[in-house]
Amino acid sequence: MFKFGDLTLERVIFEVRFHNGYLYWDNCGKILRTLSDKWPDLVMREVSPERAHLQFGEAEIDMSFSHNRMGTHQDYPKELGLYKKFTSDSYQIILDTLQISTLLRVGNRYQYILSHDDTDEVIEFLKTKGFFNISEKIRVLGKKITQPSVRFVIERDDISVGVQAGVMNRSLEISLPKPIKVDMSAFVERGISIDVDFFSTKIVERGTFGVEEFITTQEKNAGKVIEKLFV
Amino acid sequence: MRSVMYAKTSNVSEDNIVDFQAYVKRKRLGGSTGEGLKSLKEKGEATGEELFELKQRVGSLESTVKKIQEKVDERKASPENIYRLIDDAAVGQQSDNTLLKARELLQIGLQHLEQALHEFPDEIEREAKLDLFFNNIRRLTLIPFKSRNFEDAITALLVALQGTVTEGYSREKIIALRNVTKVLMDNIFMSEEVLDKCIDKLEESGFDLSLPFKGIDFYDLL
DSSP states (O other): OOOGGGOEEEEEEEEEEOSOOTTHHHHHHHHHHHHHHHOTTEEEEEEOSSOEEEEETTTTEEEEEOSSEEEEEEESOSOSHHHHHHHHHHHHHHHHHTTOOEESEEEEEEEEEEEOSOHHHHHHHHHHTTSOOOHHHHTTTOSOOOSOEEEEEEOOSSEEEEEEEEEEEOOOOOOOOTTOOOOOTTOOOEEEEEEEEEEESSBEEGGGOOHHHHHHHHHHHHHHHHHHHHO | OOOOOEEOOTTSOTTOOEEOHHHHHHHHTTOOHHHHHHHHHHTTOSOHHHHHHHHHHHHHHHHHHHHHHHHHHHTBOOHHHHTOOOOGGGTTSOOOOHHHHHHHHHHHHHHHHHHHHHTTTOHHHHHHHHHHHHHHHHHHTTSOOSOHHHHHHHHHHHHHHHHHTTTOOOHHHHHHHHHHHHHHHHOSSOOHHHHHHHHHHHHHTTOOTTGGGGTOOGGGGO
16 A cells, blocks of 8 residues: 555654753753753744753754753654754763763654544554454444554564554644645644564663664664565 | 781681782783792792792682672673664674774784783784784774873873884883773773873873973874
């Protein structure tokens, strides 16, 4: 029904979790200063004792960190080069300043969507992939399945994969005063959503963890997971 | 107070203690527990009974440390798994990930150093293994890294190796190379502190890292 290239990457997410990052409360300003020197287009959204939230440039890369985590995400990225570079630099500066040497969890998530207006066809497609073959059983309960979705985790050595897929049916309503108009052409209301989440199941030493290398690897793996399961 | 480690056996008086320094020195130079204790006995620094008890204690400590290390390692994710591609066709093939490539080269280098230590009395074999190690470190410079400190550590290794080409390696120098290589394997994204420790280890074992300031053409190293 579709090729991997037909999918749109709606959001990419990266997150690391750690403990003992209490220097957050002493060094938050230092981190913001160092980050701003390196990335002048960084805009401060909200900074509180709970967390610092920033946004970077036209690419609108969202970044937040606190005493126990740091993470970034970008919506509708055309390519991941800038995202990787910005995430890697932020990670380096934040974790160096907070003096973190061990990561409790690292994660990298890819949320894909594919536009398709006919929901029944989407359901039939998902059935052919073997995820929703329960039609016979539900006949006594009702007429048909309308909003199928599935979620499971594939356990692998040290890095597991969470997969979530299903029919997407959503709407967006915005009312703005004239003459402002919103271009909604890129917004997908109906179709398939596929979410692939790679996360570590063991602690990760910083000495062998490279953010750009990790995202590059998992980006390739996301494609392979989708191709094996859905294409 | 002397900065010497002592091992006191339970059935000897307070004054009758074993000088542990020779044992520790022997261990630092890469010998086995047995060799270290034998050296103490030969020098007449310990009786057979004391050595037996000491050997038992050291053996027990070594096994405890090994068990603790194994438990710590079990809880850590291996870099090979973190950067592994989901691809059946790629099983058994060499990875194109720069970090894993670097670790592979360092692992091979480490094996050369272990062999050099094992065959230390045979000068030709020893120096041949060191040449192979040198080659592997040179190959590391071809990998495009994004870690400045790691690149500096590799440069320090190259300078150390280049400066020893005409001298031959002492056991202490080979052990320093081995220890630094182990540190590099687990710290490809290394901090300034780890880099300083690597440089200190090399210098303490007698390597001259000031070669580039003594008229040696640095570009010959690459």
